[in-house]
Amino acid sequence: MTSNDAGLSVPDWPTSFGSLYKLPPMVGGVKWEHGHRMFAEFIGLLIIVMAVWTQRVDSRKWMRVLGWTALGAVIAQGVVGGVTVLLGLPWVTSTLHATLGQMIFALVVAMALFTSRLWLQDCDPIAERDLWPGTPALAAIASAAIWVQLILGAAFRHFGMKLLPHLIGACVVTAVVCWTVVRVLTRYGTVDHLRKPAQLLLALLMIQLGLGFCAYLTRMTFGHNAVQPWQIMVVSTVAHVAWGALVLAVSVILMIQTRRMITVHAVEVAAQRAHGKAVVA
Numbered sequence: 348m349t350s351n352d353a354g355l356s357v358p359d360w361p362t363s364f365g366s367l368y369k370l371p372p373m374v375g376g377v378k379w380e381h382g383h384r385m386f387a388e389f390i391g392l393l394i395i396v397m398a399v400w401t402q403r404v405d406s407r408k409w410m411r412v413l414g415w416t417a418l419g420a421v422i423a424q425g426v427v428g429g430v431t432v433l434l435g436l437p438w439v440t441s442t443l444h445a446t447l448g449q450m451i452f453a454l455v456v457a458m459a460l461f462t463s464r465l466w467l468q469d470c471d472p473i474a475e476r477d478l479w480p481g482t483p484a485l486a487a488i489a490s491a492a493i494w495v496q497l498i499l500g501a502a503f504r505h506f507g508m509k510l511l512p513h514l515i516g517a518c519v520v521t522a523v524v525c526w527t528v529v530r531v532l533t534r535y536g537t538v539d540h541l542r543k544p545a546q547l548l549l550a551l552l553m554i555q556l557g558l559g560f561c562a563y564l565t566r567m568t569f570g571h572n573a574v575q576p577w578q579i580m581v582v583s584t585v586a587h588v589a590w591g592a593l594v595l596a597v598s599v600i601l602m603i604q605t606r607r608m609i610t611v612h613a614v615e616v617a618a619q620r621a622h623g624k625a626v627v628a
């Protein structure tokens with residue numbers, strides 16, 4: 348939508364050219380704008396099924412709450428999308444829409460983790476001491492930095508900010524993610540549940556930096572004076588946006604797994620030692 352400059356091709360909402368059900372001619376920007384709305388309805392339907400299903404079969408109350416939270420969030424996403432159309436795409440609402448979309452993705456991925464066999468199996472807790480910040484806190488900081496970075500990228504993409512804050516953000520994210528990944532790999536390299544998301548996060552980040560560079564070249568340098576959205580620009584910027592969602596989701600998985608498996612408590616660790624329990628790290 349955004350890369351194709353199709354944002355206002357359908358100018359009304361919740362109707363499309365005055366109708367709630369008629370398919371408008373799917374040409375030009377309308378095919379992106381109306382197609383986006385149809386796909387959004389499909390996603391909404393899937394999330395309704397997911398929320399109801401979770402309510403019926405999952406005995407964990409917090410999972411049922413997460414299902415309804417995802418449904419509430421996707422409804423809010425649709426409303427913010429409609430509002431940004433009605434207001435003529437102000438950067439604040441478009442940025443909110445972009446960021447909330449990424450958060451819904453991360454939430455649904457987290458729910459997939461919570462219902463996976465991997466999660467339902469028992470895991471041995473790991474005690475951690477004498478590390479600052481503790482690994483769960485470090486992973487949470489990495490997720491938060493990525494989240495802010497997505498906001499800065501969206502604010503630039505929707506003309507609310509210059510690129511510089513996003514570039515500074517890229518340096519901060521790279522530093523924090525590398526710190527987190529090195530911590531996990533050096534301390535917990537033998538623990539699959541932690542090593543795998545950490546390795547994946549690092550690989551995704553490296554590719555994201557490359558995609559960001561491609562987005563920069565095609566949007567700001569070569570495609571600067573393009574009269575029509577340039578196909579290579581559309582592909583590279585959309586790839587960069589979508590990859591950003593993957594980076595966020597994997598960092599959230601790492602954050603959840605570190606929080607689940609690692610206990611940071613100096614006193615408790617000392618007590619465990621006294622009782623002769625194994626202490627890792």
Ligand code: HEM
Pocket residue numbers: 348349350354355360383384386387388390391421424425426427428429431432436441444445448449451501504505588
């Ligand atoms: C499941 C629900 C939805 C999801 C997950 C979703 C997701 C997204 C995403 C990821 C973008 C791209 C943001 C960017 O590139 O920075 C976008 C753009 C957009 N969406 Fe949605 N969307 C949803 C529903 C809707 C609805 C119902 C509308 C109503 C008209 C809408 C209107 C828009 C508009 C106008 C843009 C372009 C904004 C701009 O270029 O300034 N979206 N959406």
Ligand code: HEM
Pocket residue numbers: 350445446493496497500501502503504505510513514516517518520521555556558559560562563566584587588591592594
């Ligand atoms: C830490 C790594 C990075 C992450 C997670 C990231 C994420 C994002 C996201 C999610 C967006 C779009 C937000 C949206 O509309 O929803 C974006 C936009 C953008 N980013 Fe990045 N980015 C990163 C690094 C970089 C780097 C290193 C560069 C440049 C060298 C860059 C250049 C851009 C450009 C040019 C845009 C706007 C694309 C457009 O105009 O369509 N990014 N970034």
